[in-house]
Amino acid sequence: MNIKEAGQRAGLPAKTIRYYEEVGLIRPLRDSNGYRAFRESDVHKLGFLGRARALGFTIEDCRVLLSLYEDQSRASADVKEVAQKHLAQISDKIAALQTMQDTLSHLVACCHGDDRPDCPILADLAPPNPPPPKLRKP
Amino acid sequence: MNIKEAGQRAGLPAKTIRYYEEVGLIRPLRDSNGYRAFRESDVHKLGFLGRARALGFTIEDCRVLLSLYEDQSRASADVKEVAQKHLAQISDKIAALQTMQDTLSHLVACCHGDDRPDCPILADLAPPNPPPPKLRKP
């Protein structure tokens, strides 16, 4: 099976698959013409990677998860640990984004959004010390 | 004022300030020795940028916001529009992360996390078609 079909079956673009090979996540065979030759097991791995990436695992996480997946004597605790660490990072990101969201939505709600220059959004972004006066004093 | 002091006052590392100059967000003067010479107005802009970046605005957003900030004849609607678009992106990111979080926390809760290989996390990552049998059939 060539790269395009493998990609369609796994739901990944060909470019991504080449990248996954480059970083050593998969090792498809090669035909005599140099084309990558994907086995069912390769497509299966690609599907695994696609799902892991969709859950936000990094490539390095994927590498670990894939090796655990293929290790029949794995301990589920090892898998769980990877997942828990990732969950913690997701929580951190969500918290950071929600802080931004809270601040920003408040500011947006306060902004008239008309043709006048008064704007609480800019006022909040501006540091507390006054902007440099570009006015001449009479 | 040299770059380090400007950075301390604005709460930004010197490297970041050099980068901001490189992309044209600020244009500090230069001393005769080639050192950047920061005015109060530069430090003020840097503070603005730091806050905008902390709210997750991209550099390009910052460029727009800064020009609006300095334009006394701006319309607050223009500021609001930038902020609202950004808010929408934040919401999208949060939603995507929460989907991951929901899926993953469920899986983690289901995983025994012991020394046995059974693992619902890996089971969920694996595509539905069965893994390649590496067993010899008798």
Next chain:
DNA sequence: CCTTGACCTTCCAGTGACTAGAACCCCTAT
């Protein structure tokens, strides 16, 4: 005067996970 150390400068490379594009090869069908 010389050195030390803390600054400053520029330039280059790397981050993560792709993605776009160029230049070229291969295979099948008309």
Next chain:
DNA sequence: ATAGGGGTTCTAGTCACTGGAAGGTCAAGG
């Protein structure tokens, strides 16, 4: 023979920095 739709490699770009190397500048101390 050629047109098209595959495939291949390689380079460079994304985003917003960050680290490091190589070297210039300055004030203080010996």
